[in-house]
Amino acid sequence: MISDPSLDLVEGDRIELTVGAPAHGGHCVARLDNRVFFVRHALPGERVTAEITERHKAYLRADAVEIHDASPDRVEPPCPFAHPGGCGGCDLQHVASDAQLRWKGDVVREQLRRMAGLPDFPVRVEPLPTAGSRTELLGNGGLLGWRSRVRYAVDAANRPGLRKHRSHEIVPIDRCRIAHPAIQELDVLKLEWPDAAAIEATASTGGDVAVLATPTGAGVPDDDPTGNPAPGGRQRLSGPAEVVEVAAGREWRVPPEGFWQIHPAAAETLAATVVELLRPAEGEVAWDLYGGAGLFAAALAIRTGARTTVVESAPLGCAAARANLADLPTVEVVEARVETALQRRRVAGPVDLVVLDPPRSGAGAQVVRGIAAARPRAVAYVACDPAALARDVQTFRDLGFQLTTLRAFDCFPMTQHVECVALLEPV
Numbered sequence: 001m002i003s004d005p006s007l008d009l010v011e012g013d014r015i016e017l018t019v020g021a022p023a024h025g026g027h028c029v030a031r032l033d034n035r036v037f038f039v040r041h042a043l044p045g046e047r048v049t050a051e052i053t054e055r056h057k058a059y060l061r062a063d064a065v066e067i068h069d070a071s072p073d074r075v076e077p078p079c080p081f082a083h084p085g086g087c088g089g090c091d092l093q094h095v096a097s098d099a100q101l102r103w104k105g106d107v108v109r110e111q112l113r114r115m116a117g118l119p120d121f122p123v124r125v126e127p128l129p130t131a132g133s134r135t136e137l138l139g140n141g142g143l144l145g146w147r148s149r150v151r152y153a154v155d156a157a158n159r160p161g162l163r164k165h166r167s168h169e170i171v172p173i174d175r176c177r178i179a180h181p182a183i184q185e186l187d188v189l190k191l192e193w194p195d196a197a198a199i200e201a202t203a204s205t206g207g208d209v210a211v212l213a214t215p216t217g218a219g220v221p222d223d224d225p226t227g228n229p230a231p232g233g234r235q236r237l238s239g240p241a242e243v244v245e246v247a248a249g250r251e252w253r254v255p256p257e258g259f260w261q262i263h264p265a266a267a268e269t270l271a272a273t274v275v276e277l278l279r280p281a282e283g284e285v286a287w288d289l290y291g292g293a294g295l296f297a298a299a300l301a302i303r304t305g306a307r308t309t310v311v312e313s314a315p316l317g318c319a320a321a322r323a324n325l326a327d328l329p330t331v332e333v334v335e336a337r338v339e340t341a342l343q344r345r346r347v348a349g350p351v352d353l354v355v356l357d358p359p360r361s362g363a364g365a366q367v368v369r370g371i372a373a374a375r376p377r378a379v380a381y382v383a384c385d386p387a388a389l390a391r392d393v394q395t396f397r398d399l400g401f402q403l404t405t406l407r408a409f410d411c412f413p414m415t416q417h418v419e420c421v422a423l424l425e426p427v
Contacts, residue, residue, distance in 0.1 A: 009060060013052045019044060019064070022103045024111060024387050026091030026416030027061070037062050040165065041084050041094060043071035051084065054166070061166075073099035078144060079177040081162075082414075087173060088165030089225075091416040097141045101125040101410060104418040108386040108408055115390035118403065125408040125418055128265040143413040147178045147225060149262050152199045154216075158192040160199050178414050180264070182209050200234070202256040205246045205264050210239025210256035225262050225412050226360050226384040247271060248299045252324050258316045259292045266411045270421060271299045273407055274355055274380045277423040280304045284352035284377070287311065289338045289367070294321035294331065296355040296382075301328045309347050313337045338363070342370030349374030356381055362388025365395050372399035379424040384411075389420055396424050 009015065017030040019042040028044055030037040039050050042064035050062035063084035067074070077083065077093035092100050105125045112118040130142035152160035155170040162171055175184045182203035188211060193199060198214040212234040234257055242253040245260055247267035254260055261267040274296050280286065280303040288297035291310035301308040310325070310333045312318050318335040325331045334346050338356070341347050343366070354376045356363055362385060363371075371379060379401070383389035393403050401424045411419040 009052050009055065011052050011055060014049050014065070015052070015062075016068070017048055017050050017062075019046045019048060021110075022106055024107050024416075035060065039064055040091065041065075042067075043074055043095060043099075045069075046071050046074070071099075081171060081173050085164065087162045087171045088167065089162045089176070090178060090414040093414050097127075097143055097413075100143075100413065101127065104410065104416070105408065107416075108406075108418060108420060111386040111390040112393065112403075112406075115387060116393040116397065116403070118393070121403065121406065123406060123408055125410050127410050127413075128263055128269055130265070144177050145179070145181050145184075146263050146413060147176070147183070148180045148203050148205070148264055149225075149260070150176055150179045150183050150201050152188065152201075154193045154196050154198060158194045160189055160191075160193060186211065199237075200257070202239070202243055204243035204256075204260075205267075206244025206251065208240055208243035208256075210243055211237040212257055213237055224360070224417075225415060226417050248295060250298060250324070252293055252295070252320070254293050254320045254324075255316055258320055259314070261411070263411045266409070266419065267295055269409060269411075270382055270419065271295055273409075273421045274382065275299050275303065277405055277407075277421060278353050278355070278378050278380050280353055282306070285350065286353040287347055287351050287355070287371075287376075289354065289356040289363075289371075290358045291321060291333075291355075292317045292357070294325045294333070296357065296380075297321070297331055298325055298328060300353060300355070301325075301331050304330075304353075306330055307332070309334060311336060311338050311341045311347055339366045339370070342367060349376075352377045354379045358383070358388070360385045360388065363392050365392075368392050368395040369399065372396065372401060375426065377425070381420075381422040381424060383420045383422065384417060386418060386420060389422060393422065393424070400427050401425060402427050 019028040019030045023029050027038040027040045028042045036059040039062045047069040048064035049066035051065045054061035073096045075096050081087040082090050082093035105123045109123045112121045153170045159172045180203040183201045196213040197216045200212040202210045245252040248271040280300050283306050284304045286300045286308045288310045291312045294310050297308045297310045308331045321333045351374045405423040408420045
């Protein structure tokens, strides 16, 4: 082990560090000899031996491989694959449940401080309800058994598994502990898949289970639970062509390869929160940007009875929205990229209420400017990435809006990810 911090560190070297606060990305920050280390598998305040995994000009990445002074918030990971060099899908299995909520709250608060200029904005991360869902079967406070959509990558030996952190290397597993029980009961991990790049399994809130195969060469994104399904054509191996989801007092029929919130309680919770924050009134015009199957549009339209426009770029999402919202005559679905729809006035003000639920990269300045120009009464920003949210909040602030309320939810237990709903209103 290298003990002299003046020595140059390379991948595989080990060094003793005292770990500091959590940071965006699922790691904690440590500093030594004017160098910054991003350390996974650690907790704030711990003294650890860290093994260098990546070396960059401004920082190093490392895994905590020995714990010398453990935090009282440290627990034994329930998954045997959640360790340095193992599956990279879960960042926080070594963290107690209440400490996971504090960890995520600290990250959101720090992003708002650094990127949005809001040093003291209060953030409290709320757990999602598990009552009435099959997540209760696995206990552990709802931290396991929640993930209703799982994508297994297939390795060169035709075995399905999950990727290591920041790697294309695939770790074969016996089962994913955070996967929905109906997915864990499938036999896909026991089989070989010589013609597939990935196997995707969906267990819907309506009780449907579907399995899809992505053919070799079609391209498979990472295992991030906030991400969209894999691109390219897929073969349905079992289950219905459309699965039933239940949320916001309605049934939704969506293709298993289409987008839907990944935690069984997330869609209901987020729709209710959007309504609570926006307080839609009769006659108010609304936009649902990055609208997917139209979850938020439905929640607003049944309360306003007025024109509500869904903007979605994915053909699957648009088709699902048109089918699921056919009973709401005031809803229009526009198939376009949001920035294009705003720029070319496919949607145009005046508008009273805006919901935007962009991908992990955020809405971006062009979209924020288009929304601000329409001068809505209120904007509900649903975000799965706190850094992208904070960046866009700063843009809104530059354009005369203020962040008045933020609610954060633990939609992705055991991982670093957190979902926020931010209310922005004109100053």
